[in-house]
Structure formats: C-alpha cells, structure tokens
Amino acid sequence: MVSWFQKNLQKSMLAVSVLLLAGSVNVNAEVAAPVVPKGKGEQCVEPTGEMRKNHMEMLKHQRDETMHNGIRTKKHALKECISCHVQADDKGQVARFGEDGHFCSSCHNYAGVNVDCFQCHADRPQELIGKGHKIKPHHTANFNDASVNKEALQALSKVSK
Amino acid sequence: MKTDNTTDTSKRKFLGGAAAVAGITIAPGVLLQTVQAKPDDQAVSNKVRWGMLIDTNKCADGCTDCVTACNSEHGLAGHDRPETDTQYIRKVTLKDKQTGHVKTLPVMCQHCETAPCADVCPTGASFKREDGIVLVDKHICIGCRYCMMACPYKARSFVHEDVYDQKDHTPRGKGTVESCTMCVHKVDKGENPACVTACNKEHKAMYFGDLNDANSEISKRLKEHGGKQIRADLGLNPGVRYQGV
Amino acid sequence: MKLIRYASIDGNSNGYWGLMALFAAFILAALGSSYFMEHNGHYVTGMTNQIVWGLPHVFAVFLIVAASGALNVASIASVFNKKAYKPLTRLSALLAIALLMGGLIVLVLDLGRPDRLIIAATIYNFKSIFAWNMILYSGFIGIVGVYLWTMMDETVNKFNRIAGISAFVWRLMLTTGTGSIFGFLVARQGYDAAIMAPMFIIMSFAFGLAFFILVMFATYNGTGRELGDAIVNRMRNLLGIFVAAILYFFLVFHLTNLYATEHHGVEAFILRDGGVFTNLFWIGSIIIGGVVPLLMVYGPFCKKSRKALAVASVLVIIGGLASMYVIIIGGQAYPLQLFPGMEVSSSFFDGVVNTYSPTLPELMLGLGGVALSLIIVTLAVKALDLLPVSLADSVADPHHKD
Ligand code: SF4
Numbered sequence: 001m002v003s004w005f006q007k008n009l010q011k012s013m014l015a016v017s018v019l020l021l022a023g024s025v026n027v028n029a030e031v032a033a034p035v036v037p038k039g040k041g042e043q044c045v046e047p048t049g050e051m052r053k054n055h056m057e058m059l060k061h062q063r064d065e066t067m068h069n070g071i072r073t074k075k076h077a078l079k080e081c082i083s084c085h086v087q088a089d090d091k092g093q094v095a096r097f098g099e100d101g102h103f104c105s106s107c108h109n110y111a112g113v114n115v116d117c118f119q120c121h122a123d124r125p126q127e128l129i130g131k132g133h134k135i136k137p138h139h140t141a142n143f144n145d146a147s148v149n150k151e152a153l154q155a156l157s158k159v160s161k
Numbered sequence: 162m163k164t165d166n167t168t169d170t171s172k173r174k175f176l177g178g179a180a181a182v183a184g185i186t187i188a189p190g191v192l193l194q195t196v197q198a199k200p201d202d203q204a205v206s207n208k209v210r211w212g213m214l215i216d217t218n219k220c221a222d223g224c225t226d227c228v229t230a231c232n233s234e235h236g237l238a239g240h241d242r243p244e245t246d247t248q249y250i251r252k253v254t255l256k257d258k259q260t261g262h263v264k265t266l267p268v269m270c271q272h273c274e275t276a277p278c279a280d281v282c283p284t285g286a287s288f289k290r291e292d293g294i295v296l297v298d299k300h301i302c303i304g305c306r307y308c309m310m311a312c313p314y315k316a317r318s319f320v321h322e323d324v325y326d327q328k329d330h331t332p333r334g335k336g337t338v339e340s341c342t343m344c345v346h347k348v349d350k351g352e353n354p355a356c357v358t359a360c361n362k363e364h365k366a367m368y369f370g371d372l373n374d375a376n377s378e379i380s381k382r383l384k385e386h387g388g389k390q391i392r393a394d395l396g397l398n399p400g401v402r403y404q405g406v
Numbered sequence: 407m408k409l410i411r412y413a414s415i416d417g418n419s420n421g422y423w424g425l426m427a428l429f430a431a432f433i434l435a436a437l438g439s440s441y442f443m444e445h446n447g448h449y450v451t452g453m454t455n456q457i458v459w460g461l462p463h464v465f466a467v468f469l470i471v472a473a474s475g476a477l478n479v480a481s482i483a484s485v486f487n488k489k490a491y492k493p494l495t496r497l498s499a500l501l502a503i504a505l506l507m508g509g510l511i512v513l514v515l516d517l518g519r520p521d522r523l524i525i526a527a528t529i530y531n532f533k534s535i536f537a538w539n540m541i542l543y544s545g546f547i548g549i550v551g552v553y554l555w556t557m558m559d560e561t562v563n564k565f566n567r568i569a570g571i572s573a574f575v576w577r578l579m580l581t582t583g584t585g586s587i588f589g590f591l592v593a594r595q596g597y598d599a600a601i602m603a604p605m606f607i608i609m610s611f612a613f614g615l616a617f618f619i620l621v622m623f624a625t626y627n628g629t630g631r632e633l634g635d636a637i638v639n640r641m642r643n644l645l646g647i648f649v650a651a652i653l654y655f656f657l658v659f660h661l662t663n664l665y666a667t668e669h670h671g672v673e674a675f676i677l678r679d680g681g682v683f684t685n686l687f688w689i690g691s692i693i694i695g696g697v698v699p700l701l702m703v704y705g706p707f708c709k710k711s712r713k714a715l716a717v718a719s720v721l722v723i724i725g726g727l728a729s730m731y732v733i734i735i736g737g738q739a740y741p742l743q744l745f746p747g748m749e750v751s752s753s754f755f756d757g758v759v760n761t762y763s764p765t766l767p768e769l770m771l772g773l774g775g776v777a778l779s780l781i782i783v784t785l786a787v788k789a790l791d792l793l794p795v796s797l798a799d800s801v802a803d804p805h806h807k808d
C-alpha cells in the first residue's frame with residue numbers, strides 16, 4: 001500500500017514537473033541543443049531512446065535491488081554509466097557534475113532537472129579521481145532557472161540521433 | 162518483486178554458474194576464512210548471518226591497522242575535526258578500575274539482530290539486510306539522526322560536510338548518516354571485510370564468517386570459547402562478539 | 407450567562423505592525439540560519455557526532471509539548487464542561503496549532519536533508535515512534551482545525567463536543583508520543599525511564615498555559631478590550647497547580663532513578679557534577695521555572711498582580727526551555743556506558759562527558775520557530791473572530807454577581 005502511494009506520488013510529481021517545463025514556453029527560442037559528451041563504449045546497454053526516457057527508472061530499480069538485496073549485476077548500475085560516459089577530454093580534464101561538459105549535467109542543466117545522485121556518488125570513474133578540474137561546489141540547477149521551451153524539448157529529443 | 166528480470170546473464174555465464182570460493186591462506190595448510198561468494202544476480206538470504214569475532218587477547222595495544230584499513234577502504238578522509246569527522250571503527254581502551262588492567266579492542270557497528278537504529282528510523286533508511294548486515298539507505302535518509310540517538314554503541318556518524326570523489330563502493334554525502342557496512346561490497350564478492358584482512362596480516366584478532374553455519378571458523382571458535390556481546394543486557398543479539406573482555 | 411460576542415481585532419495600530427515586523431525578522435533570520443547550516447553542513451553548528459540533537463531540538467520539542475498544552479483551556483471547556491473557559495476556547499485551539507507548526511518547522515529545517523521532506527511524508531516505518539509522531543502531528547493539526555471550525559460555525563456546532571473530546575484524546579497521545587521519542591532510547595541512561603511520557607504531559611500543561619496567558623494578556627491589553635479578574639484568577643490558579651505538578655514529577659523522576667543503582671551515575675551528573683547541566687537544572691528548571699513562579703502565583707504580595715502572573719508565565723517558559731535542554735542535551739552529554747565498571751577511552755569520545763556549545767544559527771533557528779507560532783496567532787486574531795469582545799467578569803464568570 002505504501003509503495004503504491006509512493007509510486008503514484010512520484011507519477012504525479014513527474015506530471016507536475018512536465019507541466020512546469022511545458023508551462024514555461026519561451027517564444028524566442030535560441031537555446032542550443034545540449035552537447036552530450038561521447039561515451040567510451042560502442043553501444044549503450046539499452047537503445048538510446050529507451051535510455052533517454054527511462055534511465056531514471058532503471059537506475060532507481062537497480063539502486064534498490066543493490067542496496068537492499070545485494071544484487072550486484074552491472075547492466076543498470078550507475079557505476080557502469082559513469083565509467084563509460086564520463087571521460088577525460090583532449091586536455092585530460094574531467095568535467096565535474098554540474099558543469100555542462102559532464103555527461104549527466106549536459107542534459108540535466110539544459111532541461112533544468114535537478115538530480116541528487118552526486119551528493120553521495122562519485123561523479124567520475126575511480127581511475128579518473130584526482131584528474132581534471134579542481135573541486136567546485138556542486139552546481140545544481142533547479143526549475144526556476146530553467147529556460148526550457150518547446151523547441152528545446154524537440155531539440156532534446158533529436159540529440160545524438 | 163524480488164527477482165530482477167534485467168539480470169546480467171553474461172556475467173553469470175562468465176562465472177560458470179558456480180560460486181567462487183575465496184579464502185585466505187595464512188600459512189600452508191591453514192585456511193583461516195572460507196566465505197562463499199554469492200552470484201551477482203542472487204539476492205541475499207537469511208540462511209546466512211554474517212558476524213565477526215574479536216579476540217581481544219590478541220588485539221595489540223597501540224595497533225590501529227583495522228582503523229586505517231577501514232578509512233582507506235571507504236575513503237573516510239577527515240577534516241581534522243574529530244568531533245564531526247566520521248569514524249566507522251575505532252580502537253577503544255579499557256582500564257579495569259579495580260585491577261588497573263588495560264585492554265584495547267576495536268568497536269564498530271555491532272550489526273544487531275534487533276537493531277534499535279532500524280526500529281527508530283522514520284523512513285526505514287536504516288535497515289537490516291537478510292544476511293544480518295545493518296546499512297543506511299542514503300537515498301531515503303533524511304538526516305534526522307534519531308538512529309544515532311538510539312544506537313547503544315555509538316557506532317554511527319553524521320556526514321557534517323560536503324564529500325567529493327567518494328569510493329564507488331561507498332557512496333556517502335552530506336546530511337545523511339552512515340556507519341560500518343561490514344564491507345558489504347566485499348562480502349558480496351566473497352571477500353573478508355577490510356579490517357579483518359588488515360588484522361590478519363599480523364595480529365589475527367578478528368574473524369569474519371557465517372554465524373548460521375556451524376562449520377564456519379567463526380562458529381566453531383564461538384562454540385568452543387564463547388564470545389561476549391557488548392551490553393548483552395540490552396538483548397540486541399549483535400553480530401559482533403568479543404573474547405577476553 | 408450572556409451570549410459571548412466574538413470579533414477579530416482591527417490590527418492597524420503601530421504596535422500590531424511592529425510586532426509583525428519583529429516576528430517576520432526572526433523568521434527570516436531562521437531561514438537564513440537554516441540555509442547556512444544546510445549549505446555548509448552541520449559542522450558549522452555546535453552539534454557533533456556526540457551531541458547529535460542540539461538547540462533546535464530543544465526549541466522544537468518545547469514548542470511541540472507546549473502546543474498540546476495550549477489546548478488545555480479548550481479541553482476544560484468542551485470535555486469537562488466548565489463554562490467559564492468557554493470564551494477562550496477558540497484562541498486556545500488556534501494557539502495549539504500555531505505552536506505545533508512552529509515546533510515542526512524547526513525540526514524540519516534542522517534535518518540533514520530537509521529537501522527530502524517528501525520522503526518523510528510518504529514512506530513510513532511503522533515500527534518507528536518518530537514516524538508515528540509525524541502522523542500524530544499532522545492529525546493534531548487536522549483535528550484541532552475541525553474543532554476550531556465547530557466552535558466558529560453555528561451549523562456544525564453540534565459536533566463541538568465530540569470534536570473537543572477527540573482533540574483531547576489526540577493531544578494526550580501526541581504528548582505521550584513526544585515523550586516516548588526519548589523513552590525509547592533505552593541505551594541512554596538519561597532517558598531510560600517510564601515516567602518520561604507522563605512527565606511530558608504535565609510539562610505540556612504548564613508550558614502551553616504560560617503561552618496562552620501571555621498571548622491573552624497581549625491581545626487584550628493591546629486592543630483595550632476588557633479582561634476581568636475572574637478569568638485571570640482561574641488561569642493563575644491553574645498555572646500554579648501545573649507548576650507544582652512539574653516539581654513533583656521532577657522529584658519522583660530523580661528519586662526513582664536514584665533507587666536504581668545503574669542510574670546513579672547519570673543522576674549524580676545531572677544533580678551534582680554536570681556543570682552547566684546541573685546549574686541549568688537547579689537554577690533554570692527548579693528555581694526560575696518552578697519555585698519563583700509558584701511564589702508569584704500564590705505569594706501574598708503578588709496574588710492580585712497581573713504583572714506578576716505575566717512574569718511568572720515568562721519564567722515558566724524559560725524554565726521549560728532549561729528543562730528541555732537538560733533532558734535533551736544533558737542526556738547526550740553523559741557518556742554511553744559500553745563497558746560498565748571500566749574506564750573507557752578512544753578517539754571517538756568514548757567514556758568522556760561530551761561538550762556542546764550552541765552557535766548563533768541554531769539559536770536563531772529555534773527562536774524563528776517561536777516567532778512563526780506567534781506570527782500565526784497575530785495574523786489569526788486579525789483575520790478570524792477568535793476573541794470575545796469583552797471578558798469582563800459579567801461575561802466570563804457564570805457565577806458572577808453584580
Ligand atoms: S550497533 Fe548501532 S548502528 Fe549498528 S545495528 Fe546496532 S544499533 Fe544499529
């Protein structure tokens with residue numbers, strides 16, 4: 001019963017956030033589509049469209065399974081996403097979460113959707129710790145400073161097609 | 162709900178379906194620990210109850226190998242603020258008021274069977290895994306610190322400031338509570354907790370294993386020599402036992 | 407008895423707006439403090455891994471306890487049918503809600519992750535007394551809200567008594583629940599006593615009434631409405647009884663603790679060797695919060711004085727905060743006994759008496775909770791018909807003879 005309530009709450013919160021996004025339609029759309037850094041692998045564990053839409057569900061499912069049941073399969077584990085998607089650039093620099101160059105924040109900054117993962121999880125593969133940018137306070141975007149618009153949302157769905 | 166239909170089958174094939182057996186050989190012919198690795202896609206079960214035994218007679222005064230190993234395993238770098246810095250494990254020195262006899266021993270989360278921290282936690286963030294390991298689900302911890310009030314062993318720490326570049330097996334962040342995880346990430350792979358491994362290098366005062374398995378090293382030792390619980394009067398049946406106190 | 411006429415206050419005076427501005431300033435300071443604590447992490451506060459609950463919790467628990475006590479006046483009128491208290495039931499119910507909100511906001515703003523409040527509100531561990539308290543708190547606001555409605559709306563007035571009884575039962579549960587937060591911490595010697603819950607109930611009576619008296623004086627003086635001696639003297643008597651009862655409970659609490667050998671250590675700590683805690687207990691809880699108010703209420707010189715009653719109420723509140731400080735922080739300062747009979751030391755402050763020095767942000771956060779409660783009351787008396795136009799003896803006292 002409790003989890004049913006949670007699920008529905010999450011759904012409705014999601015709905016609200018979508019409404020918020022859609023509500024702030026900006027007429028002069030000059031927001032460039034986000035530049036998503038390339039991962040090191042050939043192919044993601046799921047089709048790109050599926051990942052784009054549902055990565056949070058998969059991550060969340062995996063997180064609970066690992067945390068509570070000790071399931072340690074790799075396919076949908078955040079650790080694996082990070083180790084493939086967060087790489088050093090040509091200059092050997094690794095972007096922090098919050099900077100546009102970071103895989104997760106490239107989209108999340110753009111869409112103005114806050115995530116909570118990197119308060120606790122490392123934002124880079126273990127072997128890249130200590131490399132690249134000095135620690136900066138986490139910048140987390142929130143709904144208020146999001147300038148999302150219809151065109152941008154469309155652009156978002158076209159990225160890396 | 163328990164079965165994960167997204168299990169990583171390739172990994173399973175790689176393991177050949179057989180559970181790997183990890184052991185630490187300290188001298189030819191002496192196998193100190195035998196812990197079975199659990200396949201990645203298999204949920205933990207209550208058939209096992211992980212526990213630790215600490216032989217305080219062997220624990221050396223002044224030695225902090227277990228503490229150092231824990232700190233580096235979990236990336237617990239402090240800020241030189243002892244009152245707010247995290248400690249999963251600490252060396253406690255006991256002096257008998259009557260006889261003046263001094264003893265040292267490590268104390269960490271005792272992984273209580275009836276864990277007060279889990280009982281009081283409003284969101285269920287503090288919980289006990291089926292195999293007896295008590296953890297904090299930091300995804301849902303609100304940082305109320307009621308568990309710290311309830312823990313009789315002073316085992317928990319609150320993360321008082323920002324953390325960056327965490328170990329990927331020990332995510333930890335400001336505003337949530339944490340404590341010894343019994344190195345659950347290693348245990349799931351069939352390895353010993355970092356403190357036990359470190360202690361076994363020299364003093365061999367710590368044992369880790371399955372308390373439910375009568376044939377495990379730890380159970381045999383406990384059966385033969387007994388093992389005391391700290392604050393046994395509270396009836397919490399902790400998974401960590403001590404000899405020689 | 408005449409029909410009681412209620413009316414909202416005008417609330418246009420400089421005094422009114424001055425009060426509002428003052429409370430608002432405190433609330434802003436509290437928000438700023440909370441942001442400062444959350445942004446940097448709790449290391450900027452006096453709270454540590456040893457003293458995990460600090461000044462904010464002292465204020466929060468105090469306000470929550472006072473909230474249920476503020477409902478007293480209404481309960482006496484509706485549940486025990488004492489007509490004399492009828493005129494003040496509305497204010498009583500509203501003050502209860504306001505104090506509870508003030509307390510809760512402090513609790514929430516001190517969380518490590520206040521941004522996750524939604525989790526606390528949607529995932530419950532039903533084994534946790536804390537989770538039960540969240541249900542008790544929200545239920546309290548709801549039930550007392552309905553109760554207030556039955557007082558103010560003629561059409562639902564017939565449910566007044568049933569609502570009053572529900573609210574009364576609920577508030578007893580609420581205070582028991584709050585007391586049990588500490589009662590459940592068996593390993594902490596300072597809290598391990600069955601008497602904790604009833605002691606919290608009796609404390610709630612006094613703290614809540616003290617707030618009530620002050621708010622009543624402030625509004626009636628501020629608006630120039632008439633407030634007769636009959637009602638004031640009843641309050642005076644009640645306060646005296648409650649304060650005496652607290653003193654009695656303290657006595658029983660510490661005597662029973664002294665009876666059990668394993669508690670001798672913590673008792674000696676609070677009563678004799680605890681430094682600041684010992685001082686706070688004797689000077690704050692016993693003298694300022696107990697003996698002096700009793701003298702001011704019953705003493706021959708102050709007997710008729712309203713000023714004395716107001717001062718006594720302030721002292722009860724100060725004493726109450728001191729008691730909470732001793733209970734909450736003193737209970738943590740006294741070391742956990744891991745190895746009884748041994749001298750214990752470690753790098754993690756085992757075996758030592760923990761020290762706590764509260765910081766300004768913590769104090770401001772706590773005071774902000776009080777300010778929030780008071781601003782709610784200040785707004786409500788202007789917006790709603792909460793207070794009788796007159797509380798002259800002829801109105802308030804059913805047995806009054808002109
Ligand atoms: S030792 Fe403390 S933190 Fe560990 S399980 Fe027991 S109560 Fe919980």
Ligand code: SF4
Nearest residue numbers: 282302303305306308
């Ligand atoms: S601090 Fe976190 S883990 Fe501890 S009781 Fe509160 S929510 Fe639970």
